[in-house]
Every structure is written in structure tokens, then in C-alpha cells.
Amino acid sequence: MATSPHTDNHALTAQLARQQRLDALFVNATRFFAFLVLCSLGGILIALTLGAIPSMKEFGLSFYTSSEWNPVTGEFGALAPIYGTLVTSVIAIAIAVPVSFGIAVFLTELCPKFLKKPLGIAIELLAGIPSIIYGMWGLFVFAPWFGDNVQPWLIEHLGSVPVLGKLFTGAPIGIGMFTASLVLAIMIIPFIAATMRDVFSVVPDLLKESAYGVGATTWEVMTKIVLPYTKAGVVGGVILGLGRALGETMAVTFLIGNTFNINPSLFTSGVSITSALANEFAEASNELHLSSLLHLGLILFIITFVVLSLSKLMLMKIDKKSGK
Incomplete structure (x- = not known):
């Protein structure tokens, strides 16, 4: 019907x-x-x-310029935690970015097909390991080995170098700013490498094959074709790694030494904002102590916000130049 x-x-x-x-x-x-x-x-x-x-x-403003931190006398300053946070994060990023770039290039351009999937899965598994596991491994395995085998060599060969030698002086105790930075780098490498691998893999094969066809090397293809095409994703991966480095708590707490001081030597103990919060938040003895810890948390929030904003502005500037 x-x-x-x-x-x-x-x-x-x-x-x-x-x-x-x-x-x-x-x-x-x-x-x-x-x-x-x-x-x-x-x-x-x-x-x-x-x-x-x-x-x-x-x-007042003296909180940002003082490195004194004494709960007994009620004197608190954020300079030492800010210094430790920035130094460890910058060193970690400086180590992790080139290593991650090399891993991503190998996985997308040079790796044999039968190895691509196992290595990719391994990278993703490393990214999923809890930070406390990295901290325990760093404290009980890496720090003793580093203090016995690497730090003495660095102190002997670099300690006498003008200016640079100040970074590599002190006792080879294993733990310290540099050790915490190295473990942070190991932690963030999987995040950055996995992101770079994913964005590199979306580049059209036609672009790369055209470059190879006119005689470009792998390095030229990556720097002149792939990186300009994927710059937003690459910067996003780096910022993702930097965000984890800035906010990492347990691994840094295990390895940095947790001493409120500022020393040019990377082998001395130090403190970061997150390690200070982890160590003292549960034991805050009075309102001023607790408020100072919350103040540190606010500073970390602002640092992260500023880093993200600067990265966004950098991307906008890059896009504007590429448009011209």
C-alpha cells in the first residue's frame, strides 16, 4: 500500500x-x-x-630571590627549587631531543621492516613504565654505576677545563643534579620519539621519493622535507616531553639529593619544586610552611604555562614565515 x-x-x-x-x-x-x-x-x-x-x-618578592629554606626558623625561599627544576629540565630536553630524533628517523626511514613493529612497541612500553620504577632503577642501579665509572672520569678530564670545569667538580657520589637530569632524559625519550615517529610517518611518500629522486640524502630529506612538513607535531612532542620533565616527582626526588642549595657543579645535590613538595607537603608543620609549598606549586604552574605559551608563539612565528 x-x-x-x-x-x-x-x-x-x-x-x-x-x-x-x-x-x-x-x-x-x-x-x-x-x-x-x-x-x-x-x-x-x-x-x-x-x-x-x-x-x-x-x-614578598624575596621569596623568589632567596635560597634559604628552614621550617624551624620560618624562613622560606624558592630560588633553589626553581633553579633545580629549570636546570634538570633543560639538560634532560637537550639530551632527549636529538636521541629521540635519531630513533624516529631510524624507525621511519632506515629500520628493516621486520624490526619496525617490535621496536615501536618497545618504545611505547617504555613510555608506560611508572616514574617510580625509573626512580628506583636510577637510585639502586644507575647512580652507583655512574658514580663509580663515569663521574670520576668526567671530574678528571673536564674538571680542570676553564669555565666548563665548574660544572664537573665535586665528589663522585652518584646522585645529584646531573644524574637526575639523565634519568629524566631517559624517561621522556619514549614520549618524544613516539610522537616524532607518528608525525614523520604521515609525510606523503611522494614528497620524500621526489627528493630522493633528485639526489637528496636521508639527512637532507629529513631536514628539508620531513621536518618543515611536521614542525607542529615535532614541537608538540618536545613540549610534551618538557612538560613531563618539569612535573616529574618521584624519580627526581630519589636522585637529586634534596638539598636546598645552588651550586654551579652538576654533581652536587640539589632540589626541584616537585621534590620539595613530595618531601615536605605531608610534614608541613604550620600554616606558613604549607603556604610556602603551595606557593612553589603556583610557581611551577606559571613556569609550565609560560613554556607552553612560548612554544605556541614560536609555532605561530614559524607558520607566518613559512607562509611568506
């Missing part, structure tokens, strides 16, 4: 109305989730700021 045109129009209208309702629900749901992220971010910032107010009132 044939349906009337009126019935067909009514069904189409109902179906269209249902699709519009579902589309509106989808749009509003995504808008809500995006707004929820902003609210969470703002809530964290407000909570840290409110908690840090007593410390701000008590110490």
Missing part, C-alpha cells in the same frame, strides 16, 4: 528535527567539556593562589 506524500513529508520532517536535536546535543556536550577544562584550570590556579597568599604577604 503506497504512502501519501503528506505522510512522507511528515516522516522527513520528524527525522530532520531528530537530527537537529542530536546535533545540538553533540555541540553543547563538546562545548561543555571544553568549558570544563577551562574551569578546572582556573580552579587549580585559584586554589594555589589562595593557598599561597600568606607566603606572599610574609616574604
Whole structure:
């Protein structure tokens, strides 16, 4: 039995109305989730700021210029944790980025096919290892070996070099700023390498084959074709690794030495913001001590925000130049 045109129009209208309702629900749901992220971010910032107010009132700007940290006398300064956080993160990134780039290039361009999948899985598994495992391995295995075999050699051969030698002086005790930086680099290499591998693999084969066809080397293809094509993804991977390096807690706490001092030598013990929070937050003896720790958390939040903002501005500048 044939349906009337009126019935067909009514069904189409109902179906269209249902699709519009579902589309509106989808749009509003995504808008809500995006707004929820902003609210969470703002809530964290407000909570840290409110908690840090007593410390701000008590110490003012001297909190950022003093390395004194003494809960007994009520003297607190953030300079040593800020210094330790920045130094360990910068060294870790400086080591991890070229190593990750080499791994990604090998996996996408040079690796035999039968090895690509096992090595890719191994990289992803390394990224999933909990940080406390890295910290325990670093404390019980890597630090003793490093202190017995590598630090004495570096002190002997580099300690007398003008200017540079100041970085490699001190007793070879294993733990310290440099050891924490090395383990941080090992931790973030899987994240950066996996991201670089994924973005390198999306480059059209036609572009690479054309470059190889006119005589380009693998290095030229990677630097002149692949990297310009994937610069946003590469920078994103580096920032992902830097974010983990800045926020890493347990591994750094195990290896950095947890001493509130500032020393040019990378072999001496130090402290980072995260290690200070991990060591003292549960034992904060008074309101000023707790407020100073929350103040450190606020500083770490701001440092991370500034790093992310600068990376975004750098990407915008690169895109603007490439457009010209």
C-alpha cells in the first residue's frame, strides 16, 4: 500500500528535527567539556593562589630571590627549587631531543621492516613504565654505576677545563643534579620519539621519493622535507616531553639529593619544586610552611604555562614565515 506524500513529508520532517536535536546535543556536550577544562584550570590556579597568599604577604618578592629554606626558623625561599627544576629540565630536553630524533628517523626511514613493529612497541612500553620504577632503577642501579665509572672520569678530564670545569667538580657520589637530569632524559625519550615517529610517518611518500629522486640524502630529506612538513607535531612532542620533565616527582626526588642549595657543579645535590613538595607537603608543620609549598606549586604552574605559551608563539612565528 503506497504512502501519501503528506505522510512522507511528515516522516522527513520528524527525522530532520531528530537530527537537529542530536546535533545540538553533540555541540553543547563538546562545548561543555571544553568549558570544563577551562574551569578546572582556573580552579587549580585559584586554589594555589589562595593557598599561597600568606607566603606572599610574609616574604614578598624575596621569596623568589632567596635560597634559604628552614621550617624551624620560618624562613622560606624558592630560588633553589626553581633553579633545580629549570636546570634538570633543560639538560634532560637537550639530551632527549636529538636521541629521540635519531630513533624516529631510524624507525621511519632506515629500520628493516621486520624490526619496525617490535621496536615501536618497545618504545611505547617504555613510555608506560611508572616514574617510580625509573626512580628506583636510577637510585639502586644507575647512580652507583655512574658514580663509580663515569663521574670520576668526567671530574678528571673536564674538571680542570676553564669555565666548563665548574660544572664537573665535586665528589663522585652518584646522585645529584646531573644524574637526575639523565634519568629524566631517559624517561621522556619514549614520549618524544613516539610522537616524532607518528608525525614523520604521515609525510606523503611522494614528497620524500621526489627528493630522493633528485639526489637528496636521508639527512637532507629529513631536514628539508620531513621536518618543515611536521614542525607542529615535532614541537608538540618536545613540549610534551618538557612538560613531563618539569612535573616529574618521584624519580627526581630519589636522585637529586634534596638539598636546598645552588651550586654551579652538576654533581652536587640539589632540589626541584616537585621534590620539595613530595618531601615536605605531608610534614608541613604550620600554616606558613604549607603556604610556602603551595606557593612553589603556583610557581611551577606559571613556569609550565609560560613554556607552553612560548612554544605556541614560536609555532605561530614559524607558520607566518613559512607562509611568506
